Amino acid sequence: MQQKKHIVPRGTMQATQNFYVVKLFSLKKQIYIRMKKIINSSCAPAAIGPYSQAVEANGTLYVSGQLPVDPSEGKIVATGVAGQTEQSLKNVEAILKEAGYGFENVVKSTVFLSDISYFAHMNEVYKKFYTTDCPARSAFAVKDLPMGALVEIETIAVK
Secondary structure, three states: OOOOOOOOOOEEEEEOOOEEEEEEOOOOEEEEEEOOEEEOOOOOOOOOOOOOOEEEEOOEEEEEEEOOEEOOOOEEOOOOHHHHHHHHHHHHHHHHHHOOOOHHHEEEEEEEEOOHHHHHHHHHHHHHHOOOOOOEEEEEEOOOOHHHOOEEEEEEEEO
């Protein structure tokens, strides 16, 4: 039995600011491979650990969980779940905007609640931000959230 030979295209790879350009000589093509881009907004609270506010890769934006931290105060100001949900979503909005996205681009949200009994109050605020073509969503009760928050919201958006 004769073995098949695998042909590996020869080429070059050149890094640019947001993607790699791969020139394949044998195929006479250029392939664009996007790199990840870190997104930071001064209108949202800075990360409180070793992570980014958001990362964009191949037209998809992954927004880290947003606590209800008021960026001008650097702490959680709202005391109730409705106010904290609103602040978390304002933080998400600032990051989306910084990356050139909007709520209409969101395809998935995950909501973490410190108590599942807060679901209805969170939902009343959430539906003000997502009025049509709502994204897929999961909501979970968790034992605790950082900084004693009542809610945290993470988001995925696609262009």
